[in-house]
Amino acid sequence: MSAFFTVSSLDPADGGVPECVQCTCTYLAQVGVDVEIVTGRPNLDAPVLEPTHPDVTTSYATAPGHIQRHTKLWKTLSRRLDATRPDVVHDHGLWLPSNLISAVETHRRGVPHVVSPHGMLEPWAIQHRGWKKKAAWYGYQRSILERADVLHATAPMEAQNLRDFGLSAPIAVIPNGVPLPDTWKQEPSSENRRQALFLSRIHPKKGLPNLIEAWSRVQPDGWDLIIAGPDENDHRREVAAAxxxxxxxxxxxxxxxxxxxxxxxxxRESDLFVLPTHSENFGVVVAEALASGIPALTTTGAPWRVLGEEDCGWWTEPKVDTIASALADAVSRSDEERLAMGQRGRGVVEERFSWAHVAEELRTVYEWIRGGRARPDCVHPSNNLDA
Incomplete structure (x- = not known):
């Protein structure tokens, strides 16, 4: 079984997609899939997240300008497809020239095509820069998704959003994975102050102004808030002003x-993780926090109902009032209560979100597309997501 992964960039500053591609390819190689990534980068010194498995190869289209880079990406992908003839091409993201290139070259050769939208059709994401996305949707993106052999959603909520767009292709519901750190928080904090952590892109969709407003209302005594992550679109200045x-x-x-x-x-140094997001298809940072043994607070914009079901965090509406209420509850708990919640969260991640499990599920999807096995349980073939 061989698979090509196409993605615009592996630059770590581009958020969760490069990291997801890196980990997926690494673990697919471990379950016997021959993987090659075709991607772009502006220069030879540009930072990239390369898979750690030695059998994964990466073909770079390197050029400084946006147009030149995608022109080179087109030629690189065409050449590599002709040279290797993979069993499946798995494209990542939406709205970019790389997605159009992947679809055109893949369909031209009759190679099965899998698309992972990575939450880019979620309601909030669609509204952000909506006019550009509307033009792209009717120009090429809708056709790409309608012709895909399989769409990959990371949660039932994302799958339903894909169906709401009228897309009838089979949908594989497979969560993102998370690496399980060897060490995690197993004792309450010993310092006098406690620490809440936000760790993600500093981007308007992450809801940070709501968090700042909620924090100002609660004014948790003895707590600090760390907002870690790369700045996008100069949004950090807006948050810092708040x-x-x-x-x-x-x-x-x-x-x-x-x-x-x-x-x-x-x-591990934190006592609470907070992601006040408006929209996430998965929210891997929530899984990372749980894997590290700390409870998480996020919104219904992310598919983390399990936080309440397994008592390992808080899942609330993405509004200032509801975030403030959940935050007040979280900081009022004892260190021992929060630690116990974190330990339950660690168990949830071990059971449901290991990368080895994700890779095995994807491999079965690829085999099914090629006619080598029965339809896996994770694949929903019609408009009925229960099918």
Whole structure:
């Protein structure tokens, strides 16, 4: 079984898609899939998240300009498809020239095509820069999704949103995975102060102004709020202005992007994770927080109903009032209560969201597309998501 992954970029600053591609390809190789990634980058020194498995190869289309890079990406993909003839091409993201290139070259050769929208058809995401997306939808994106052999959703909520757009292709509902750190929080904090953590892109869809307003209402005594992650569209300046407006400069900090072991250490040092998002197809940072043994607070904009069902966090409406209410409850709990919630969350991630499980599910989908096995349970073939 061989698979091509197409993605616009593996730059870690581009959010969760590069990290998802990196991990998926690494674990697919471990379950016997031959994987090659075709992607672009602006120059040879540009940062990339490459898979860690030695058998995964990456073909780069390297050029400084946007148009030149995608022109080169088109030629690179065409050449590699002709050279290797993979069993399936798995494209990631929407709205970009790379997605059109992947679809055209794949369909031209009759290779099965899988598309992972990564939440880019969620209601909030569609409204953001809506006129551009409307033009792209009718120009090419709708046709790509209608012709796809399988659409990949990371949660039933995302799958339903795809159906609401009138898309009838089979949908594979497979969550994103999360690496399980060897060490996680197993003792209450010993410091006098407690720490709440937001770790994601600093982007308007993440709902940070709502969090700042909620924090100012609750004013949790003895707590600090860390807002970590890369700035996008200069949104950090807007959030920082809200921090100053509410007089929270002494308790809110912005350490910037945090990766690798520093990221996992920051999770373990925290007592609560907060993602006040308007829209997520999955929200891998919630899974990472749980895997690190800390409870999580997020909104119904993310598919994390399990937080309430398994008593490992809070799942609330993406509004200031409801976020403030959940935050007040979270900071009022004892250290021991929050630790117990975090331990339950760790167990949830171990059971449901390991990358090994995700890779095995994807492999079965690829085999089904090629006619090598019966339809997997994760694939819903019609408009009925219960089918």
């Amino acid at each position: 921090v100053e407006e509410h007089g929270l400069g002494d308790v809110v900090s912005f350490p910037g992007p945090v990766r690798g072991e520093d990221k996992w250490a920051l999770y």
